Amino acid sequence: MPKTAxxxxxxxxxxxxxxxxxASRASGNPVKxxxxxxxxxxxxxxxxxxxxxxxxxxxxxxxKTDKKLLREMLYQMVLGRRFxxxxxxxxxxxxxxxxxxxxxxxxxxxxxxxLALKPEDMVITSYRDHVQAMxxxxxxxxxxxxxxxxxxGCVKGKGGSMHMFSAxxxxxxxxxxxxxxxxxxTGMAYAAKYKGSGQVTLCFFGEAAxxxxxxxxxxxxxxxxxxxxxxxxxxxxxxxxTSQERAMSxxxxxxxxxxxxxxxxxxxxxxxxxxRDATNRAxxxxxxxxxxxxxxxxxxxxxGHSMSDPGNYRTREEIAKYQERDPIVLFKDSxxxxxxxxxxxxxxxEKDAVETTERALKFADESPxxxxxxxxxxxxx
Amino acid sequence: xxxxxxxxxxNQALREEILRDENVFVMGEEVAEYDGAYKVTRGLWxxxxxxxxxxxxxxxxxxxxxxxxxxxxxxxxxxEFMTWNFSVLASDQIINHAAAMLYMSGGQxxxxxxxxxxxxxxxxxxxxxxxxxxxMYANFPGLKVVMPxxxxxxKGLLKASIRDDNPxxxxxxxxxxxxxxxxxxxxxxxxxxxxADVKREGTDCTIVARSMTVPLAIQAAEKxxxxxxxxxxxxxxxxxxxxxxxxxxxxxxxxxxxVIAEESHAFASVGxxxxxxxxxxxxxxxxxPIKRISTAETPIPYAKNLEALALPDVDKIxxxxxxxxxx
Numbered sequence: 001m002p003k004t005a006x007x008x009x010x011x012x013x014x015x016x017x018x019x020x021x022x023a024s025r026a027s028g029n030p031v032k033x034x035x036x037x038x039x040x041x042x043x044x045x046x047x048x049x050x051x052x053x054x055x056x057x058x059x060x061x062x063x064k065t066d067k068k069l070l071r072e073m074l075y076q077m078v079l080g081r082r083f084x085x086x087x088x089x090x091x092x093x094x095x096x097x098x099x100x101x102x103x104x105x106x107x108x109x110x111x112x113x114x115l116a117l118k119p120e121d122m123v124i125t126s127y128r129d130h131v132q133a134m135x136x137x138x139x140x141x142x143x144x145x146x147x148x149x150x151x152x153g154c155v156k157g158k159g160g161s162m163h164m165f166s167a168x169x170x171x172x173x174x175x176x177x178x179x180x181x182x183x184x185x186t187g188m189a190y191a192a193k194y195k196g197s198g199q200v201t202l203c204f205f206g207e208a209a210x211x212x213x214x215x216x217x218x219x220x221x222x223x224x225x226x227x228x229x230x231x232x233x234x235x236x237x238x239x240x241x242t243s244q245e246r247a248m249s250x251x252x253x254x255x256x257x258x259x260x261x262x263x264x265x266x267x268x269x270x271x272x273x274x275x276r277d278a279t280n281r282a283x284x285x286x287x288x289x290x291x292x293x294x295x296x297x298x299x300x301x302x303x304g305h306s307m308s309d310p311g312n313y314r315t316r317e318e319i320a321k322y323q324e325r326d327p328i329v330l331f332k333d334s335x336x337x338x339x340x341x342x343x344x345x346x347x348x349x350e351k352d353a354v355e356t357t358e359r360a361l362k363f364a365d366e367s368p369x370x371x372x373x374x375x376x377x378x379x380x381x
Numbered sequence: 382x383x384x385x386x387x388x389x390x391x392n393q394a395l396r397e398e399i400l401r402d403e404n405v406f407v408m409g410e411e412v413a414e415y416d417g418a419y420k421v422t423r424g425l426w427x428x429x430x431x432x433x434x435x436x437x438x439x440x441x442x443x444x445x446x447x448x449x450x451x452x453x454x455x456x457x458x459x460x461e462f463m464t465w466n467f468s469v470l471a472s473d474q475i476i477n478h479a480a481a482m483l484y485m486s487g488g489q490x491x492x493x494x495x496x497x498x499x500x501x502x503x504x505x506x507x508x509x510x511x512x513x514x515x516x517m518y519a520n521f522p523g524l525k526v527v528m529p530x531x532x533x534x535x536k537g538l539l540k541a542s543i544r545d546d547n548p549x550x551x552x553x554x555x556x557x558x559x560x561x562x563x564x565x566x567x568x569x570x571x572x573x574x575x576x577a578d579v580k581r582e583g584t585d586c587t588i589v590a591r592s593m594t595v596p597l598a599i600q601a602a603e604k605x606x607x608x609x610x611x612x613x614x615x616x617x618x619x620x621x622x623x624x625x626x627x628x629x630x631x632x633x634x635x636x637x638x639x640v641i642a643e644e645s646h647a648f649a650s651v652g653x654x655x656x657x658x659x660x661x662x663x664x665x666x667x668x669x670p671i672k673r674i675s676t677a678e679t680p681i682p683y684a685k686n687l688e689a690l691a692l693p694d695v696d697k698i699x700x701x702x703x704x705x706x707x708x
Binding site: 221 | 445447449450455487489493547
């Protein structure tokens with residue numbers, strides 16, 4: 001069983017603080033469908049074991065965390081889930097056009113990492129950006145109206161699903177060119193260091209972006225120039241329809257940072273507390289030592305790449321394996337066991353998330369289309 | 382006024398803007414310790430140090446991206462491409478990111494950045510080092526494209542570009558770095574973007590030239606004056622985008638004849654755009670079809686004679702003027 005880069009790396013603090021954020025890479029790997037070593041009947045059993053292991057460490061972390069924050073984390077995760085489910089529904093009704101990439105299954109990554117930030121910290125991400133935008137503070141109304149191409153959208157209907165932005169919330173956008181934002185995020189961190197602002201930059205991208213040149217160019221510069229940036233590779237295991245194993249010769253993404261002598265960790269993206277702990281360690285590194293970190297956070301995309309993707313490249317069993325240890329279910333079970341939240345709390349959170357999503361839909365429906373004059377504005381400053 | 386080379390005029394513009402605004406910094410390959418591959422940044426690193434003048438690895442896409450992100454976060458980067466040929470590696474950041482950012486963020490994120498360096502041919506540097514890319518960049522809304530042809534223009538336009546809140550493509554020409562001219566010494570000497578300059582007044586034919594073809598067009602005009610007593614007006618748009626089409630159209634309304642001289646492949650070139658716009662605005666004023674002198678439709682060859690054949694020169698421009706003047 002290969003050890004992870006993170007367990008070998010002296011910069012990872014997980015062993016020290018006992019948060020257990022470093023998952024076993026072997027058990028996290030997708031099962032090969034052809035010539036598999038593990039039968040599909042064993043998949044769910046394997047997932048259950050992993051789930052139990054995860055529960056223990058999550059409970060430990062929960063005990064050390066403020067109750068209000070825990071509630072907010074769960075709320076943001078549930079809101080992200082309900083919001084995206086609605087997006088799928090209204091997309092099918094033709095209310096959302098163009099590309100629409102959903103975040104279902106990956107909520108623990110955005111919530112775990114971004115709720116560790118200060119409001120002035122900067123965030124940039126890929127086109128799978130609805131949930132990041134909301135966690136950073138853009139209202140669900142403005143995100144949904146943007147999806148609807150309405151003037152009430154966060155960028156006045158000019159960007160759509162892939163391009164949520166808010167200068168006020170230091171949200172530097174969803175970006176549509178795979179990997180492009182890794183370089184831009186590096187530049188944001190460069191500016192923070194130049195100005196001495198103390199801001200941290202969180203830069204999200206998918207695992208497929210790791211094969212782009214910009215990933216390697218960026219990590220090289222970030223370590224060379226000691227930039228306060230946290231690269232979060234959201235490994236959802238598929239670049240569109242191509243599995244990671246069909247696209248990447250060396251699949252240990254965290255370890256790729258070793259090529260740049262950059263601190264790195266592998267994190268279980270189904271465990272929101274593990275994501276939070278790893279992000280906090282990276283924030284410390286960025287703020288105290290002005291050093292970058294690469295976090296590979298393994299999750300699983302339940303839905304297709306975008307709404308136009310039927311997902312014929314994987315089995316139902318594979319999806320079921322991951323749903324067995326769904327990040328929201330896992331977190332709820334832990335919160336319950338730790339007696340932090342009651343069933344009543346869960347109901348209230350669920351109700352709030354559903355109502356907020358409904359309000360967003362209503363706002364988006366009622367928001368006017370952009371005035372034709374908007375076509376020609378914002379081309380030049 | 383001081384007499385400076387274009388190289389030194391650019392250097393002065395950079396120095397003054399670094400002094401003027403603490404958010405201005407210069408970044409690129411060999412710009413600092415090496416003093417610049419073409420010495421445009423000579424002395425700046427010694428004077429201002431590592432923070433303001435930054436050597437990068439050979440990583441064009443990477444440092445262009447750093448510039449875009451830094452500009453979004455409030456700085457005013459001047460990114461040097463050793464030559465514009467290498468910008469093609471970085472074109473994703475220029476086209477998909479810098480150019481589109483303001484629009485797709487609904488007006489929230491400006492990208493005040495200058496990308497600069499030499500464009501077009503040099504001296505026998507062959508097919509991968511001789512590209513003239515202004516038509517490509519001018520095609521994208523959101524970008525401004527600037528091409529100076531004199532020392533004063535180089536300084537005034539670079540300062541204006543650095544102070545501009547948009548991404549600016551600033552294209553120099555290696556063959557022209559040593560050209561001298563008078564340059565105002567005022568630290569706030571600015572030439573606004575989007576204003577053409579009449580480099581030589583005339584009444585019988587208009588030549589629109591830019592960058593390297595401006596001095597060639599002026600030479601051609603002098604020869605034609607002497608040989609045929611034909612008065613040629615030479616207009617340098619200086620900024621390709623936004624294009625000051627009014628100055629060109631007004632000239633054509635006076636001369637009724639137009640030659641466009643450009644160091645650029647003809648197909649879908651800036652000259653093609655100017656020809657269309659003149660046709661659209663001054664069709665009835667034209668006494669002859671518009672003639673265009675461009676670079677040959679080949680990759681640029683190495684051999685000295687072939688390279689010369691491929692590029693515009695004084696004789697080719699004279700021949701074109703004679704043709705539109707029916708001489």
